[in-house]
Amino acid sequence: MSSTTAEILERKPRNIAVNTNPQHGLHLVDSEVPEPGSNDCLIHVRATGICGSDVHFWKHGKIGDMVVVGENGLGHESSGVVIKTGSQVTRFKPGDRVALECGIPCSLPTCYFCRTGRYNACPDVKFFSTPPFDGTLRRYHVHPEAWLHALPDSLSFEEGSLLEPLSVALAGIDRSNLRLGTSLVICGAGPIGLVSLLAAHAAGAAPIVITDLDKNRLDVAKKLVPRVRTVQVDKGDDTRELGKKIVDSLGEETELVLECTGIESSIQAGIYATRFGGAVFVIGVGKDFQNIPFMRLSSKEIDLRFQYRYHDTYPKAISLVSEGLIDLKPLVTHRYILEEGVDAFATASTPASRAIKVQILDD
Known part of the structure; x- marks a missing residue:
C-alpha cells in the first residue's frame, strides 16, 4: 500500500x-x-x-x-x-x-x-x-x-x-443527426435539457427554443446561451396550443425535438411543433405507457425515436470541455x-x- x-x-x-x-x-x-x-x-x-x-x-x-x-x-x-x-x-x-x-x-x-x-x-x-x-x-x-x-x-x-450527463446529451445529439443550422426545440430545462442546450449550441443548431414550467430554469438557459428562445409552460396547457406557441417562438415548425422530460404532455407538444419529416427524440424517462398523437406522427412522417444511456462519449465529452466549447x-x-x-x-x-x-x- x-x-x-x-x-x-x-x-x-x-x-x-x-x-x-x-x-x-x-x-x-x-x-x-x-x-x-x-x-x-x-x-x-x-x-x-x-x-x-x-x-x-x-x-x-x-x-x-x-x-x-x-x-x-x-x-x-x-x-x-x-x-x-x-x-x-x-x-x-x-x-x-x-x-x-x-x-x-x-x-x-x-x-x-x-x-x-x-x-x-x-x-x-x-x-x-x-x-x-x-x-x-x-x-x-x-x-x-x-x-x-x-x-x-x-x-x-x-x-x-x-461528464456523465454531458454524455447523455452527446448521445442524443449524435443519434438525432443534429447538424449546423438544424432548427431545434428542447423540452425541459433541467440538467439534461440544459446540458443538451450547451451541446446543441456548440454543434451549431439554429434557431433553438427551450421550454419548461420553471421560469428560473428558463432564465438559467438564457444565461448559458443568450440566443436561445424560451417558452414557459403552464400546467394544464392544451398540448396543441403549446405546440403552436413553440412554433410561434421558433418562427417555423421544427426539424428536431430533444424531449428531456419524459412527460406525456411535453412529448405531445413536441410532436405538434414538429414539421413534416422531422423527428422527436425522447431522452427523458417517463411512465411505462403513454398516449401520443398517432395520426399527427403518421400524416407528417415524424420519426419518434428514443435513447438508452450512451456509448463511446466520454473521450468526446472531455475534449469538448477541455477545449472550452462547452462550459x-x-x-x-x-x-x-x-x-x-x-x-x-x-x-x-x-x-x-x-x-x-x-x-x-x-x-
Whole structure:
C-alpha cells in the first residue's frame, strides 16, 4: 500500500455511502473499504452529482423494470482520484485523476452488442446505482480500469462528474443527426435539457427554443446561451396550443425535438411543433405507457425515436470541455459534503430550492 493511500485511509477511514431501500428510505451507511481486483482501481470519489434517476429510485423505488429490492447505493455521476491499483493495471497509478464511466458491459466476444460497439445495450451490463448494483456515491469505490477516463488537470472534479450527463446529451445529439443550422426545440430545462442546450449550441443548431414550467430554469438557459428562445409552460396547457406557441417562438415548425422530460404532455407538444419529416427524440424517462398523437406522427412522417444511456462519449465529452466549447461549471448550484448526503437529496428533490445540479463533494 502506498504512503498516499495509507494517509488517505488514515485521515478518512469511514467508507460512507448514500443508500435507499424498498421502503423509500434514504440514509448514510458505513461499509468496509473494498480491495481492488487485478484489473481494478480503488478510487477516492471526490465529486458526485445527484441525477434525477437517483431521486426516482428513492422516491418511487423503480424505473421501468429496474426495481429497488434491497439496500441500494445511489450515484453514478462521479470523478475522483486513484489511490490503489490491481496487479494487472497499466494505465493508471495512485494519484491519477479520473472520471468514472459507470455502465460496465460484459465485453464478451459472444455478446452481439459489445462486439459491435453498442455496449450500452449489453443485456449483462452492470450499471452502478441501478438495482441491484450499488452506486458510486460513496467515499471509496472499486472501478474497472477499462472504464476509467483520465481527467485533465484543467478540469475540476465537479466538471469530471458532469461528464456523465454531458454524455447523455452527446448521445442524443449524435443519434438525432443534429447538424449546423438544424432548427431545434428542447423540452425541459433541467440538467439534461440544459446540458443538451450547451451541446446543441456548440454543434451549431439554429434557431433553438427551450421550454419548461420553471421560469428560473428558463432564465438559467438564457444565461448559458443568450440566443436561445424560451417558452414557459403552464400546467394544464392544451398540448396543441403549446405546440403552436413553440412554433410561434421558433418562427417555423421544427426539424428536431430533444424531449428531456419524459412527460406525456411535453412529448405531445413536441410532436405538434414538429414539421413534416422531422423527428422527436425522447431522452427523458417517463411512465411505462403513454398516449401520443398517432395520426399527427403518421400524416407528417415524424420519426419518434428514443435513447438508452450512451456509448463511446466520454473521450468526446472531455475534449469538448477541455477545449472550452462547452462550459459545465454554471450548472452546479448547490454543494454538500458526503456526510450531508441526505440533505443534498432533499435539496435536489425540492423545486423551491431552485437547484440545477446538486454535487456531493469529499476532499
